[in-house]
Amino acid sequence: MTLEVKNLVGGYSQIPVLKDISFAVKPGNVVGLIGLNGAGKSTTINHIIGLLTPQKGSIKLNGVTLREDSQAYKSHLAYIPETPILYEELTLKEHIELSIMAYGLDNDRAWKKANELLKIFRLDNKLDWFPANFSKGMKQKVMIVCAFLTESDFYVIDEPFLGLDPLAINDLLELIVSEKERGASVLMSTHVLATAEKYCDWFILLNKGEIKTQGTMVELRQAYNKSDASLDEIYLGLTKDEVTR
Amino acid sequence: MKDLWTNRLKSHQLLLLKYLRYVLNDHFVVAIMFFVGGLGLAYSNGLKVMPINLIWYRPALIVGLLVILQIGRLSTLLKEADIVFLLPQEYTLGTYLKKAKRYSTIMASLMQLVFIVLLIPVMMIGMKITLMDVIFLIFTQLCLKNNWLTVSLLEKYQNNRFGRLNKTLVTGLLPIVIYSIGLYGSFIVSFIIAVLSSLILSYLSVQDFKEIFDWKKAISFEENRMLGIYRFFNLFTDVPMVRGQVKRRAYLDFILNRVRKDDKNVYMFLYARGFIRGTEFSGLFIRLTLIGALIIAFIPVGWLAIAFLVLFIYLIGFQLLPFAKHYDNIIFTRLYPRGKDFQIKNFKKFTLVVLGISALFLNMALYIGTGQLMMLGYGILASLIEISLFTKFYLVTRVKKILDV
Numbered sequence: 001m002t003l004e005v006k007n008l009v010g011g012y013s014q015i016p017v018l019k020d021i022s023f024a025v026k027p028g029n030v031v032g033l034i035g036l037n038g039a040g041k042s043t044t045i046n047h048i049i050g051l052l053t054p055q056k057g058s059i060k061l062n063g064v065t066l067r068e069d070s071q072a073y074k075s076h077l078a079y080i081p082e083t084p085i086l087y088e089e090l091t092l093k094e095h096i097e098l099s100i101m102a103y104g105l106d107n108d109r110a111w112k113k114a115n116e117l118l119k120i121f122r123l124d125n126k127l128d129w130f131p132a133n134f135s136k137g138m139k140q141k142v143m144i145v146c147a148f149l150t151e152s153d154f155y156v157i158d159e160p161f162l163g164l165d166p167l168a169i170n171d172l173l174e175l176i177v178s179e180k181e182r183g184a185s186v187l188m189s190t191h192v193l194a195t196a197e198k199y200c201d202w203f204i205l206l207n208k209g210e211i212k213t214q215g216t217m218v219e220l221r222q223a224y225n226k227s228d229a230s231l232d233e234i235y236l237g238l239t240k241d242e243v244t245r
Numbered sequence: 246m247k248d249l250w251t252n253r254l255k256s257h258q259l260l261l262l263k264y265l266r267y268v269l270n271d272h273f274v275v276a277i278m279f280f281v282g283g284l285g286l287a288y289s290n291g292l293k294v295m296p297i298n299l300i301w302y303r304p305a306l307i308v309g310l311l312v313i314l315q316i317g318r319l320s321t322l323l324k325e326a327d328i329v330f331l332l333p334q335e336y337t338l339g340t341y342l343k344k345a346k347r348y349s350t351i352m353a354s355l356m357q358l359v360f361i362v363l364l365i366p367v368m369m370i371g372m373k374i375t376l377m378d379v380i381f382l383i384f385t386q387l388c389l390k391n392n393w394l395t396v397s398l399l400e401k402y403q404n405n406r407f408g409r410l411n412k413t414l415v416t417g418l419l420p421i422v423i424y425s426i427g428l429y430g431s432f433i434v435s436f437i438i439a440v441l442s443s444l445i446l447s448y449l450s451v452q453d454f455k456e457i458f459d460w461k462k463a464i465s466f467e468e469n470r471m472l473g474i475y476r477f478f479n480l481f482t483d484v485p486m487v488r489g490q491v492k493r494r495a496y497l498d499f500i501l502n503r504v505r506k507d508d509k510n511v512y513m514f515l516y517a518r519g520f521i522r523g524t525e526f527s528g529l530f531i532r533l534t535l536i537g538a539l540i541i542a543f544i545p546v547g548w549l550a551i552a553f554l555v556l557f558i559y560l561i562g563f564q565l566l567p568f569a570k571h572y573d574n575i576i577f578t579r580l581y582p583r584g585k586d587f588q589i590k591n592f593k594k595f596t597l598v599v600l601g602i603s604a605l606f607l608n609m610a611l612y613i614g615t616g617q618l619m620m621l622g623y624g625i626l627a628s629l630i631e632i633s634l635f636t637k638f639y640l641v642t643r644v645k646k647i648l649d650v
Contacts, residue, residue, distance in 0.1 A: 049576075049580060050579070050580070051576065051579065070582075070584055071582045071583065071584070072582075074580055074581065074582040074584075075582035077580070079576070079577075079580055081576060085575050085576055085577065086575075087515065087518075087519075087572070087575060088491045088523075089491050089518045089519045089522040089523055090515075090518055091493075094514075094518065097506060097514075098511065098514060098515070100506075101506050101507060101508055101510065101511050101514060102508060102511045102577075102581040102582065102583070103508070103581075103582060104507070104508035104582070107506075130491065130493070132491070
């Protein structure tokens with residue numbers, strides 16, 4: 001079991017945004033976190049990466065909570081934020097060095113991986129530039145490179161496709177698949193339902209801080225009573241009565 | 246547009262007021278009073294023994310007036326979002342800018358008055374300039390300041406005639422000529438020329454103000470001006486808007502490469518780069534070290550020089566503390582497996598190095614000032630004790646608070 005979220009209640013203030021959420025991410029699984037703006041996706045992610053403390057419930061990564069052993073917890077987790085966040089004073093090369101340092105990775109091996117990734121995302125000739133001056137899509141690529149070079153057990157990816165060109169989206173999906181085959185697991189939040197349907201093994205449909213339903217595509221279709229429904233249809237169907245009510 | 250200016254000005258003044266409260270806290274006011282009192286006393290004593298009409302007084306006064314002339318910038322109070330939201334209103338921008346110019350002129354004139362009034366005793370006693378002439382000089386200066394601001398506004402239009410060259414002409418060369426005419430010839434004539442130059446400039450600029458407004462330039466000017474204000478306030482309290490520029494400074498990479506690259510030095514890696522490539526804290530460090538060294542180098546009395554040395558090391562260390570949270574708004578620094586314990590350790594080491602470097606320079610200045618090896622020994626001893634106490638106790642407790650541990 002990679003990630004286990006149990007009865008999580010939490011949010012930014014006393015009034016909880018998340019109301020009793022439970023789910024798990026198994027090794028080698030890609031889990032899609034799906035919901036409208038404000039449904040609680042980012043709040044869930046912020047709890048998982050440890051920026052927020054649960055008000056109730058627990059979050060375990062490889063069996064430990066952040067409280068019990070923060071170093072073990074954090075070293076198994078790689079995160080790609082929704083909007084790229086970069087160090088203004090660091091070059092691209094130094095961003096990679098910093099990731100290698102921070103996660104205590106083997107230098108040669110990590111650089112080999114990094115060079116592969118840089119080549120895929122066509123950043124290999126920009127090592128000495130300040131990525132803070134890059135375009136949105138290129139910044140996002142830097143985030144992807146820095147996260148994937150860690151060869152982590154567990155990836156948290158917030159809205160990964162925003163701002164990426166079609167080629168990069170395709171490359172990212174291939175990366176996710178190969179990491180999955182290696183045994184790593186991925187939790188990603190997204191609005192691109194068609195892609196999610198194709199690549200995710202498990203879906204969590206969030207609405208107003210609660211899990212409406214979760215399961216595999218087959219299970220979702222059963223719950224929706226339509227054997228050929230797309231994720232789009234299921235999701236719209238499930239949220240529509242909520243919204244109109 | 247009229248209302249917009251009024252609203253902007255109001256919120257600007259509220260902001261200044263809000264931060265001024267932090268500047269004018271008790272111990273700073275007391276310190277300033279002592280400082281001003283001491284300076285005033287020294288000034289009046291100096292006036293009594295001042296030899297009259299030395300040959301370099303007039304050139305020095307010209308330079309002084311020229312420096313004073315640069316004080317007081319054009320505040321347009323434009324904001325970055327204006328480029329989007331005010332674009333359709335560009336044709337009415339003139340009204341807004343006229344208000345802005347008028348406000349800036351008033352503020353700048355007040356500042357000019359304050360500084361020139363400070364110079365009046367020197368002019369009247371040391372240089373025997375009559376009161377009438379001083380008054381002409383003041384009005385000349387105000388005219389020139391008005392020119393200065395007009396050019397500053399003109400610069401914000403595209404295709405204007407005021408490139409760098411013409412700007413230096415109006416704000417630098419012309420004032421020097423006018424001051425010289427006043428000081429070596431007649432103050433009335435210089436005043437008349439200044440008034441004429443103002444009239445000619447405003448006549449010439451009518452056409453230029455019809456050009457297209459250069460939003461980008463105007464906004465970046467205004468942002469720089471505000472940054473200067475924020476930087477000043479940042480010396481007293483935390484100002485969220487202060488984020489300096491970043492320069493590559495590849496020639497300093499040899500220092501950065503001295504940091505060992507392993508997971509225990511993650512924050513050292515960051516602090517070193519943030520310090521060297523950022524301008525904010527390294528600038529502070531350089532300024533304070535230079536000022537300290539200059540002051541100390543001119544103090545022949547050993548114990549006083551050491552007192553200043555200790556004071557400046559403390560000041561630099563104290564100003565450096567907010568740098569601990571320089572990377573707080575970047576989520577990743579909080580996701581790294583090695584947590585805040587290491588961050589504090591790294592910051593301590595970083596501060597040790599930085600203070601060590603400034604102690605080196607300050608002690609050199611101490612030796613220059615006192616000329617005694619003995620004093621240098623005491624100075625080094627004092628700095629060593631101070632730096633180790635500062636980093637070991639004060640820094641750790643303060644940084645824990647700053648980092649919310």
